[in-house]
Amino acid sequence: MRILVATDAWHPQVNGVVRTLTMMAEAAGTFGVEVSFLTPETFHTFGMPSYRDLRVAIPRRRQIARMIEAAKPDNIHIATEGPIGFAARAYCRRRNIPFTTSFHTRFPEYISARFPIPEAWVWAGLRWFHGASSAVMAATPALATELRDRGFKNVVLWPRGVDGHLFRPRDVDLGYAKPVYLSVGRVAVEKNLEAFLALDLPGTKVVVGDGPARSELQAKYPNAVFLGSLQGEELARVYSGADVFVFPSKTDTYGLVLLEALASGVPVAALPVTGPKDVIGTAPVGVLSDDLQGACLQALKIDRQACLDFAANHTWEASARAFVGNITSARAAVTLRMSSPAKAGDPVDTSAAFKP
Structure with a gap:
């Protein structure tokens, strides 16, 4: 299986979204799933107002289309609600290609902390963005419940993991007054x-x-x-x-x-x-x-x-398997919906719904 992940959050950013995506992809590779990325690296970028070190891509529609088609993914996942995420969403919607999304960041609270924009407006925009997704992945049960209560559909769980090889006890004295x-x-x-x-x-x-x-x-x-x-x-x-x-x-x-x-x-x-x-x-x-x-x-x-x-009970392999499982289940649900109107015995070709 080949999965293309569209994300506005990428290196050199150091945050939970970037770590989640990179560690998930590495773990997925160990059981035969190829995860590639559509990121800001190949686009012109600009610094966000009030947060200049966070670069935002300026993608072009044709360029996005060429990159998606060159990747030949079996499935498309949109990780962020930024310019790249919107461009990938538009590509899928124009071609009637199912896609999944994930909810990583509480933008309503973040935006309202900086600008006089009501949180309700931002939540409405997020509902619209994720509304076309065949599965909206949330990291925790509480977040999943909140999203459902706010009107989000097709919400599923995608737990996180930790790199136990890197993050482990060491005998370290930082040289500061303790504790x-x-x-x-x-x-x-x-x-x-x-x-x-x-x-x-x-x-x-x-x-x-x-x-x-x-x-x-x-x-x-x-x-x-x-x-x-x-x-x-x-x-x-x-x-x-x-x-x-x-x-x-x-x-x-x-x-x-x-x-x-x-x-x-x-x-x-x-x-x-x-x-x-x-x-x-x-x-x-x-x-x-x-x-x-x-x-x-x-x-x-x-x-x-x-x-x-x-x-020790939270591994990236388990997280990656949950991610891939969500995509597989969403794909099966879409296939079932597409095939249900057909007459009994009629062959149904749904491959076009998943291939760009």
Whole structure:
């Protein structure tokens, strides 16, 4: 099977969407599924207002069509609601080609945090975008339920995984006063990072990541350590040197960093919101509380082995198999719908519905 994924989020961006797609594709290859990508790399781009380091592609309709047709995919998946996602959606709609989508980012909250645009308007646009999808993939049961409650159709689950080879316990001393409280992610207003930085905690607060709010927060909280964007072994070592992972975000649909921390043997302190509630639930690997300071202090007492045992059950292979399974099920459902009007015994050729 060949799957083409259209995504506006891609390298050099460092975020959960990019990590999810790349790790899923690598894992899918181990059981014979070829995943290729339609990304901003081949298009002109511009920096988003208020977020200049996030580049947005300017795709052309004919160029998108040529690239999709050259890939010869059996299935098309649209991962993001950006220019590339819209162009791929339009291509599929013009040719009556079924496609699947995934919901990664809570754009209504993100956009409303920056611009005076009602969240209801953004949700309406997202319902329209995903409305033509034969399956809308959500990372957690709570997110899936919310999307259904908001009028989204064909919502299915696509859980995430963690790279246990990279993110694992290491004997690391970061050289900061302990305990070390770590936060990893985009340094932007929607991540609610100031709720963490303003806490009165013993030891050291460490922030890994970059973004438009970094300079302001770094100036306001000079006692915190800002390490910038880290990847690979560098990032894994910082995880291992932390005592508690702090996740103050209220808007993430999942939070891959939660699994990365747990796979490193680091307990979690977070708010009781979608994302942490679904990833951690009632497992004894984190403390979810509206009192984030109290959660940080209580998390210090959590057994690190429990964190490791929990993370071991979340693999990228399982995530990739769920992704491919969703596409296979959606394809079968579309085929059934197309064949149902036919008379009994009449042959039905549905291949054109899946081949660009």
